Amino acid sequence: MSNFRVEIQNSSGSLVWEIPFQSFDFQEELNRDRSATVRFNYEDVKAVADNTATTVRNMITGQYRELYIYDGDTTIYSGYIAEPTISKSKNGALTITVTSKGFFGLLAKRFTDDSEIYSSQDLSDIAWDLIDDSQSLTYGNFGITRGADPTTRNADRTYVYDNIAEAIQKLSNLEVDNGIDFDINNQKQFNVYYPEKGEQRNNIVLEEGFNIHQFTIREIFIDSMVNQVHVLGANVGADQLVETRDADSALKASFFLLQAKQAETSAITAATLQEKGDRIISQRQQPRLVISNIEVHYNDPAFDEYEVGDRLRLVIPTYSVDDYYRLIGRRLDDRGVVSLTFFTM
Numbered sequence: 119m120s121n122f123r124v125e126i127q128n129s130s131g132s133l134v135w136e137i138p139f140q141s142f143d144f145q146e147e148l149n150r151d152r153s154a155t156v157r158f159n160y161e162d163v164k165a166v167a168d169n170t171a172t173t174v175r176n177m178i179t180g181q182y183r184e185l186y187i188y189d190g191d192t193t194i195y196s197g198y199i200a201e202p203t204i205s206k207s208k209n210g211a212l213t214i215t216v217t218s219k220g221f222f223g224l225l226a227k228r229f230t231d232d233s234e235i236y237s238s239q240d241l242s243d244i245a246w247d248l249i250d251d252s253q254s255l256t257y258g259n260f261g262i263t264r265g266a267d268p269t270t271r272n273a274d275r276t277y278v279y280d281n282i283a284e285a286i287q288k289l290s291n292l293e294v295d296n297g298i299d300f301d302i303n304n305q306k307q308f309n310v311y312y313p314e315k316g317e318q319r320n321n322i323v324l325e326e327g328f329n330i331h332q333f334t335i336r337e338i339f340i341d342s343m344v345n346q347v348h349v350l351g352a353n354v355g356a357d358q359l360v361e362t363r364d365a366d367s368a369l370k371a372s373f374f375l376l377q378a379k380q381a382e383t384s385a386i387t388a389a390t391l392q393e394k395g396d397r398i399i400s401q402r403q404q405p406r407l408v409i410s411n412i413e414v415h416y417n418d419p420a421f422d423e424y425e426v427g428d429r430l431r432l433v434i435p436t437y438s439v440d441d442y443y444r445l446i447g448r449r450l451d452d453r454g455v456v457s458l459t460f461f462t463m
Contacts, residue, residue: 123139143155146220156187156216178199198221201217224262231279240272241271265307265310268310318428318442320431338405344399345376351391352383378398446459
């Protein structure tokens with residue numbers, strides 16, 4: 119049985135409030151931020167505030183605050199409080215709803231300088247340098263440290279007041295071919311994975327009629343497929359950088375020519391445009407499955423035995439599915455229900 123509990127803290131951890139909750143859910147997605155929503159009964163929050171000689175409002179938003187969800191002593195979610203809401207129903211019940219984002223979300227509030235140039239630099243080093251430079255600013259240290267740092271590949275990048283969260287995502291497999299995977303874990307460590315995050319979990323099999331009782335399968339097909347893409351870079355008119363990337367001719371013969379255009383106006387090298395175009399082609403050149411709404415229990419399989427990025431075997435005879443699929447997102451609620459989303463990789 120799980121023993122979930124919720125705490126609100128200040129940034130140093132010198133102030134900690136454990137508050138009884140009504141419900142919670144949180145979700146995480148590969149190469150994106152995590153997020154959570156926690157609902158409290160107002161009277162429970164007020165009782166904790168009164169016992170620590172503070173107010174409800176100060177406890178939640180007096181300064182920057184962090185939110186932690188634990189199973190016993192194990193942290194299963196951490197992030198910052200993004201926005202609280204208090205509501206009163208017709209019967210007089212007061213509810214406080216707190217939304218949270220993972221620590222990567224803080225980097226969406228930061229931008230590069232007017233000219234940061236990286237020439238033939240490792241992708242992991244570029245990503246960390248963007249974070250490190252921002253945290254060196256006055257009042258800028260979020261407490262994010264460097265974790266896993268594998269050797270990846272070299273690339274050229276130029277930034278002019280670019281959003282740092284977006285810049286890091288554009289270095290990832292989410293955006294470019296042969297990119298990195300990354301996360302900021304519950305200990306605020308920025309981790310890089312190359313060539314990708316995750317393992318094949320041979321001990322976990324999810325099967326229709328056995329431990330899969332519901333599912334949704336969406337197939338990426340003609341409307342979303344691309345087998346030729348024009349990627350537009352910096353400059354305009356005749357001076358604009360343009361790279362065209364193509365899928366194999368056999369795929370065009372099977373599905374006709376399917377074109378797309380992608381603007382990457384901050385890119386100043388052909389290589390960057392090629393990486394972006396190659397990623398679009400690799401992800402969208404043929405039909406692919408997105409399998410979601412698969413529910414399992416927190417303890418079966420154990421939540422800590424697999425993570426986003428891993429490949430799990432799915433067996434769904436209804437749609438001829440029997441293979442390893444990559445877990446790209448999962449969601450957990452206070453009932454211990456885990457909802458999984460997979461993607462053909």
